[in-house]
Amino acid sequence: MEFYSNHKLLFWSALVFFLFLTLQIAILPAIQNQQVYQPLPDAKPLTxxxxxxxxxxxxxxxxxxxxxxxxxxxxxxxxxxxxxxxxxxxxxxxxxxxxxxxxxxxxxxxxxxxxxxxxxxxxxxxxxxxxxxxxxxxxxxxxxxxxxxxxxxxxxxxxxxxxxxxxxxxxxxxxxxxxxxxxxxxxxxxxxLKQLKLPDGTKPPEFLYKQKEKAAATGGGTALPDGGEIYNGNCVACHQANGEGLPGAFPPLKGSPIVLGDDLKLYVTIIMKGYDPRPQWATMPNVGTAANFTPEMVTALINHERSSWGNTAAPVKLEDVKKIMDEIK
Structure with a gap:
């Protein structure tokens, strides 16, 4: 056939077909995605x-x-x-x-x-x-x-x-x-790098194969989250699994006068709002606020720290933590 013998016709036919596929498969879907997927309301450009x-x-x-x-x-x-x-x-x-x-x-x-x-x-x-x-x-x-x-x-x-x-x-x-x-x-x-909240009324996708959340019963029979898991997810990187911190960088929680002491308001405030300690220690950020800690989570975390690594302080009550968190908002 003349079509297969004409190299110019073959070249231009292939080029037009390639451009058509590029338009249909790459360009138009990309434009459509930009129109459909808008940034979330709280999204901000990088500084x-x-x-x-x-x-x-x-x-x-x-x-x-x-x-x-x-x-x-x-x-x-x-x-x-x-x-x-x-x-x-x-x-x-x-x-x-x-x-x-x-x-x-x-x-x-x-x-x-x-x-x-x-x-x-x-x-x-x-x-x-x-x-x-x-x-x-x-x-x-x-x-x-x-x-x-x-x-x-x-x-x-x-x-x-x-x-x-x-x-x-x-x-x-x-x-x-x-x-x-x-x-x-x-x-x-x-x-x-922070995961933004979805607009009000928008239901987030669910995680598949959900595992049962562990709970630990404390003070007055109230079921609280697992304080050990909260510690491992938010605190262990600085204060370490053994609660001994890092000398010259992050203070220990093992034997800490704040952890073992009776000033619960100071303890809760440090968790929620952070702490600027003595010069030899690094500044602690507002971990609790950043991670949206609930009173139940704070109570479970405190009780975990007060009863781990040889610490033997009495557990704190959920209602006392709730009251303090309302005061320091």
Whole structure:
């Protein structure tokens, strides 16, 4: 046939067919997605520092070991309050004309998912120490140390952000470890990763294969959540599984006068609003507020800490915690 013998006709026919398929399969669906999937109401564009941190996240290959996707299965529940939906990524933009790495979903979890790391671990001090030496906060971590993001100085200057590094992880114990601008930008990006609430009236997708939630009966027969699980999900990274903290970075809860003391209002306030301690310790963020702790969760957490690692303080009552939380709002 003449059609198969005419190379010009074959070329232009193939090109037109290719362009038609590109339009139907790639371009039009992408335009439709942009029209259908709008950003969630509370979504905000990245700041200049956060965008610079995202560029560093890509440049340092963080996507190779960390995902940013909470799947719809129960085992992903620690990483977010709900499975991710397309609208979570609607505000992301291309890095530039040549690179389309707006959605850093990843495919491997050598390290934990980071979708909601800004809520799960809001401590700047913890994030900086984790970047400087991951094994200082997670002993079994296989993450490389990003120490080129930090400087060692003989003394601190105005504006320097010192990293609270335990002495055994210091390369030179007579030097001060200071975060560079790159380190602060990367932390800013990590802290910007927060799973947004859906609009009122919108039901989130459910996690599949739900497991039964554990409950522990305490004070007056009231069923409370498992305080150990709450501790492991929100506190263990800093204060450690043994409650001994990290010398020079995070204070111990084992034998702590605050944990064992009678000032319940101070205890609850620290959990909900954070704490700026003595200079030798890192600042504690508002973990309870960031994680939307309920009075039941705070009560269970306090009772877990007051009865673990050799601590033998009496349990606190739910009604007392509720009253304090109402006062400090």
């Amino acid at each position: 200049k520092a956060e965008q610079a941190g995202k560029d560093l996240y890509v440049a340092n290959g963080c996507i190779a070991c960390h995902t940013q996707q909470v799947r719809g299965i129960d085992q992903d529940k620690p990483f977010g309050s709900r499975p991710n939906i397309p609208a979570d990524y609607a505000m992301n933009q291309r890095m530039d004309v040549w690179r389309n790495t707006a959605n850093l979903l990843g495919s491997e979890r050598t390290g934990p998912d980071l979708t909601n790391i800004g809520e799960r671990q809001p401590s700047v001090d913890w994030q900086l120490l984790h970047l400087y030496q991951p094994r200082a906060v997670v002993e079994q971590s296989v993450m490389p140390a990003y120490q080129w993001l930090f400087k060692e100085k003989d003394y601190l200057e105005k504006g320097d952000i010192e990293v609270k590094v335990p002495e055994k992880f210091l390369q030179n114990k007579f030097k001060k470890v200071v975060a560079t601008k790159d380190a602060m930008n990367l932390v800013a990006y990590l802290l910007s």
